[in-house]
Amino acid sequence: MKKYSVFAVAREALRHHTGWNRAWRDAQPKKRYDVIIVGAGGHGLATAYYLGKNFGITNVAILEKGWLGGGNTGRNTTIIRSNYLQDPSAAIYEKSRSLYETMSQDLNYNVMFSPRGVIMLAQTEHEVRGYKRTAHANNLQGVPTEFIGPEKVKSLVPIINIDGPRYPVLGGLWQARGGTARHDAVAWGYARACSDMGMDVIQKCEVTGINKVNGKVTGVSTNRGDIECDKLGMVVAGHSGHLADMAGFRLPIESVALQALVSEPIKPCMDVVVMANTVHGYMSQSDKGEMVIGGGTDGYNNYTQRGSFHHIEETVRALVETFPMVSRLKMLRQWGGIVDVTGDRSPILSKTPVDGVFINCGWGTGGFKAIPGSGWAMAELMAKGQSPLTDAFGLNRFQEGRFIDESVAAGVAH
């Protein structure tokens, strides 16, 4: 792999950019791997990357039925924050956020992490109390956040309307080290690094069955033939239930559509991320100048990657109320992704009833921010059979009633 640097750019500029290579190999499946990861989205690629980097396991294939990063990795609103209420969540999300800070250097790939700050608006008394509680919890967890008043919100976000008719802004939970990153670059950067370690990123390779002998996984069947493996990691977000069904177990997960939309590019007007959970809308401005907008999920099971129009309407209505200038914007694109939601709105990183099969799913509406931390923890779980970051996120928590309840802190928007 050629290292990307300012010198490489200068060198290539002098020779008409003829010297750039493919970022990752177009690999063909081998007969056998030590580890197969199903799903080449952010979480799957990060898992493979940390398996190689932290544990030296590089005989790894990452199988993807579509194209790399074409699922929720390419469909989210790229928000990164770690201001969660419960300790296990704060641990893994904060690990993730801190890994984002050095990711561009680690991967030698510019993921454009921009720690511009995230505000979660408090627009009801209930939210004020909830966010104050979260700020206190975060202080104990060592995650720097603070509760700020409406004047501070207005000074950070001049375009906001803080005395709205329905829900005036009463304050906000401010995480200065939160922000955004370039979502595609995260997938591409990990893929390039994985490929460089000798791993095979295999696209258009759909898993059609999971092969077991005596309750232990031996490999997978795919549309490109059978592939053997010792360990299998399922990291397929919305399609986890489908894959678990192939392996012969069920999950406490339902798949629903979450939508986002993006406006025409405009001049810089907002340099933080704003989330308004009461009215169901969140917005940030991309480096291109587009306003990136996300909303709530549809209420019913859905695998179609498109959602109901009335949810878009609801989100836009909420944003027009909070940011009156949005009413003059034209929207460019709108899309949906299928998110896997658990009962307590926390992820599952766990062993499964099938020996050698590990699952990483249930990130629901907020997986992007967790990509590096999730990969780090999942790699440790797969390599060592146990990880301090994943202990609390086991499948057994649903049977034991040991929930990590983030539905108040994070049930609507991420």
Place this chain on the structure above:
Amino acid sequence: MLTIHCPNCGITAEETEFHAHGEAHLKRHGPGSSDDQFEEYLFMRENPKGVHFERWRHQNGCGKWFHVARCTMTLEVFGSYSAQTYTPPQEILDVIEDRRPGWSKKELAQ
């Protein structure tokens, strides 16, 4: 936008009038049931790609509950039926068989 029929009041309206409440025909086991059974009832879901039976409520209408058979891959609605039943009625199964030949009942939640 789904168009849904409420078998309780007979109105056919778009989905904003209704609210979905997840998988139908879940079995709640009685006294003496195991932790596994309780977990199944509370959390484990079929979450199928394809035919799905689910509970809906006519939230902005008559307020009553009913069941809907729907496809999660195409958003096609096969029909609605009363919630006072343990299994989908034959006419709903016939519609599904007609629209999804070869679909088998074993995909139903246990």
